[in-house]
Amino acid sequence: MVANGVASEAAPAAALQAADVPAVVHKALGGIVEERGWEKPKFHIEIGSQEGDGYLSVLYRVVAENEADGDDLRLMCKTMLGALDGSLFLAHVFKAESLMYNKVLPAMEEIANMKKPLPWPRGYPNELQPPCLVMEDLRPEGFSICKRGTVLDDQHARLFVTEMARFHGAGMALDKLRPDFIAEFVRESTNLAVMEELKEKFAVFTNSGREAPLMIKDRFPEGSPVFENLKTRFESFGTDFFGYIVPDPDGGNAIVHGDAHINNVMFQRDESGAPCGCRLIDFQAVRYGWPTPDLLTNLLCVTEKPTRDKHFREWLKLYHETLQDTLCAAGIKDPDSVYSWDRFQGHLSRAAKMVVCMVPMLVFGFTEDEAIKEIQGALATMATNEEDQPPPDYQFKLKETPTLKRRFGDVVDDLVEWGWL
DSSP, X not given: XXXXXXXXXXXXXXXXXXXXXXXXXXXXXXXXXXXXXXXXXXXXXXXXXXXXXXXXXXXXXXXXXXXXXXXXXXXXXXEEOGGGTTOHHHHHHHHHHHHIIIIIHHHHHHHTTOOSSOSSOOBOOOOOSSOEXXXXXXXXXXXXXXXXXXXXXXHHHHHHHHHHHHXXXXXXXXXXXXXXXXXXXXXXXXXXXXXXXXXXXXXXXXXXXXXXXXXXXXXXXXXXXXXXXXXXXXXXXHHHHHHHTSOOTTSOOEXXXXXXXXXXXXXXXXXXXXXXXXXXXXXXXXXXXXXXXXXXXXXXXXXXXHHHXXXXXXXXXXXXXXXXXXXXXXXXXXXXHHHOHHHHHHHHHHHHHHHTTTHHHHHHHHHOHHHHHHHHHXXXXXXHSTTSSOOXXXXXXXXXXXXXXXXXXXXHHHHHHTTOX
């Protein structure tokens, strides 16, 4: 769980005074307009963060205009919260996202011969320290983040699946055609010290669902094979999670998002309000690994069972066909040699066993206001604590709600029916 990369849609805010904007933002914007050769730049900068956005970062929405010719840019700048500058964890996730915008996303676009619109916002690379991430502001194009508690209908799910497949396909193309680039990405994005801290730091979350199977014991009674299977998986999830996120030694790996929940996806709507576009945002948890946890995080956690019953197989087919089309666009003549349907099915089955343990926390966290505030506070505490650890007595506890009980039970029903649990 990391900060949202782009703020939710909101009414225009008052412009900030120059003294209220961090120097690193001024430097980043100055570099952009200098590169464009602007003679008379003018900036309107306002806070882009809303409640629930950027809780480990601050977002600034910028309108940059060249008064000499009327050219303009609509940008978002993302910086660390000043109080968290010393956090090893936060430094790592900002470095990872900087790496994506500076090197990886441009390489993915190039190798897959991607046509616009891209699956992500355009970035404006820089090497500033502390980091200031600059990307295009998607709000003027009609993009926004879904409200918390939103469930995806078929139209939204198809848009998400398509862009996630393009993202994964381009990453797989890099893995196949430029293994040296992937090796460098792994070196630059991997920090073993941070990983060890994460194992302790996120235990309060990965262990939070230990009692979750009891919520659905009316469907799967204690002692039943399904209940006992769930109980075992939830009890060991705090340890197993970090085994799930390593690359598959048998292949089928890509550059994966790593935090592909509903608030790290933006949807575009046309004049009638119908969804017509999708962008992936917030690349702070990226890694090299197998891709299907990204896919199932949304398709299981933020869809309803009747929609899955009708469309789930179609979504999987759309994902695989789009991914293979992306591989072909990169010049790979036999996409099955990279990611066949059988390998995809094997990854889905494995990912289901991981994501089922994430469903209770994500459903609870994104449907209950008190939960997300508690999560935000815990993450901020962990980032600022002297030992970079949560207080010893801190526990994040799920609260059984009718929505959580129903949706968690429905996901388990589906996984049993599909033979994945």
